Amino acid sequence: MSDPQIIGGLEGVLVTETRLSKVEGAAGVLTIGGFPLEELAPNATFEEVLHLLWFDRLPTASELEELRAELAGLRTIPEPTTDLLKAAALKKLPTMDALRMGVDTLTLADADPSDVSSEADMIRVKSITARIPTVVATYWRLLHGQDPVPPDPEIRHAANYLYMLQGEKTHTDAVRALETYINSVVDHGMNNSTFTSRVIISTRSDIVSAVVGAIGSLKGPLHGGAPGPALDMVFEIRARADASGKDIQEEADIWAREVVEGGGRIMGFGHRVYTVRDPRADVLGTAAVKLFEGVDDTALYDDATAVEEVVLDVLAELKPDRSIKTNVEFYTALVLHGVGMESDLFSPTFAVGRVGGWTAHILEQIAEARLIRPRAAYSGELDRVWLPIEERGNGGSRGG
Numbered sequence: 116m117s118d119p120q121i122i123g124g125l126e127g128v129l130v131t132e133t134r135l136s137k138v139e140g141a142a143g144v145l146t147i148g149g150f151p152l153e154e155l156a157p158n159a160t161f162e163e164v165l166h167l168l169w170f171d172r173l174p175t176a177s178e179l180e181e182l183r184a185e186l187a188g189l190r191t192i193p194e195p196t197t198d199l200l201k202a203a204a205l206k207k208l209p210t211m212d213a214l215r216m217g218v219d220t221l222t223l224a225d226a227d228p229s230d231v232s233s234e235a236d237m238i239r240v241k242s243i244t245a246r247i248p249t250v251v252a253t254y255w256r257l258l259h260g261q262d263p264v265p266p267d268p269e270i271r272h273a274a275n276y277l278y279m280l281q282g283e284k285t286h287t288d289a290v291r292a293l294e295t296y297i298n299s300v301v302d303h304g305m306n307n308s309t310f311t312s313r314v315i316i317s318t319r320s321d322i323v324s325a326v327v328g329a330i331g332s333l334k335g336p337l338h339g340g341a342p343g344p345a346l347d348m349v350f351e352i353r354a355r356a357d358a359s360g361k362d363i364q365e366e367a368d369i370w371a372r373e374v375v376e377g378g379g380r381i382m383g384f385g386h387r388v389y390t391v392r393d394p395r396a397d398v399l400g401t402a403a404v405k406l407f408e409g410v411d412d413t414a415l416y417d418d419a420t421a422v423e424e425v426v427l428d429v430l431a432e433l434k435p436d437r438s439i440k441t442n443v444e445f446y447t448a449l450v451l452h453g454v455g456m457e458s459d460l461f462s463p464t465f466a467v468g469r470v471g472g473w474t475a476h477i478l479e480q481i482a483e484a485r486l487i488r489p490r491a492a493y494s495g496e497l498d499r500v501w502l503p504i505e506e507r508g509n510g511g512s513r514g515g
């Protein structure tokens with residue numbers, strides 16, 4: 116029997132079934148837990164979305180309050196986690212690395228790591244989801260020479276995250292924008308970090324390991340690491356326009372050609388599954404414009420949309436065979452900048468949202484109980500003959 120065909124990057128390969136989200140790449144439609152993204156993301160609280168993903172339905176008012184309070188009660192991180200974050204801050208590590216290291220220590224918060232019951236797993240799912248914002252905010256403040264702000268159990272997940280970062284209760288528009296963002300990125304089919312978490316848990320490893328692996332995957336610029344560079348691009352083009360006196364469109368055109376003709380990639384554009392505009396870009400674009408209008412300053416939004424338009428034209432001209440459109444990261448950058456975050460916080464904040472999807476997929480994979488183990492076609496040598504080291508020439512072995 117001949118080997119099955121290799122599908123590079125597993126593009127288009129179906130690996131399992133999921134009830135969590137449906138990504139329709141050619142139509143630009145994203146469904147999360149049965150709801151169109153456009154309906155769910157701007158209306159739901161993050162706790163409602165978590166309930167939807169973990170338990171497959173929206174909560175009643177009392178269930179929602181119960182889940183909110185339960186998560187709020189799990190926010191505090193173990194002292195050794197804070198000590199580790201202090202050591203990371205001394206080395207000025209990127210926040211994403213500190214998050215990965217911090218989450219690894221959350222096994223310390225586990226009452227009995229050897230308990231593999233579904234009840235214990237559910238507590239772990241909630242505990243990790245509740246504590247990720249605390250790890251990020253604690254590290255961020257330590258990195259900037261500030262005392263960490265303890266979580267406030269009275270306020271919701273998104274509001275508390277901003278509060279722990281900024282040290283003051285934030286304007287409700289900013290909280291709503293952040294909540295719309297984390298809802299928008301909570302799940303997205305079999306993306307790389309989700310797949311990573313499922314691969315790890317499929318060996319019957321533990322949930323902390325699966326989430327740590329997912330964070331490592333999310334960090335890469337081809338996955339969750341793009342929004343910082345996407346915003347930097349807008350700022351750089353703006354600075355060039357200020358310096359040259361040309362308009363921003365003209366500078367964007369020069370910049371985009373330089374990058375693409377030099378073989379580079381423009382962050383915030385292109386997607387493995389979407390061949391049309393990423394639907395999350397629209398939801399986040401709407402959230403961003405509301406946010407900027409609320410503070411009466413739409414200059415950055417206007418510049419960003421001007422850059423976006425030009426980049427899309429340049430990509431269509433220089434990569435005519437590809438359909439490269441705006442992806443989620445471009446507007447992520449605008450929303451998160453608008454709520455007062457610096458770019459080093461963008462990917463960790465992506466994790467604050469995506470952990471809802473990771474944990475729900477982990478639960479699905481545990482229920483599926485099937486080891487993920489694909490194959491590779493061997494392309495190396497065969498029939499080499501072992502030679503003692505003193506007899507080896509350059510090749511180190513004899514034979515084919």
Ligand SMILES: CC(C)(COP(=O)(O)OP(=O)(O)OC[C@H]1O[C@@H](n2cnc3c(N)ncnc32)[C@H](O)[C@@H]1OP(=O)(O)O)[C@@H](O)C(=O)NCCC(=O)NCCS
Pocket residue numbers: 336337338339341375379380381382383384385386387388434437439442443444
């Ligand atoms: C996300 C991404 C990896 C998906 O790409 P993919 O399906 O793997 O497609 P490929 O990497 O095979 O690229 C296909 C072609 O399009 C080009 N391309 C894809 N995205 C591009 C971009 N953002 N800028 C410039 N060229 C791009 C590639 O250079 C390649 O061109 P070639 O065929 O002439 O060599 C890719 O679009 C990308 O790198 N985007 C920028 C990073 C980003 O925004 N990531 C966040 C994703 S949500």
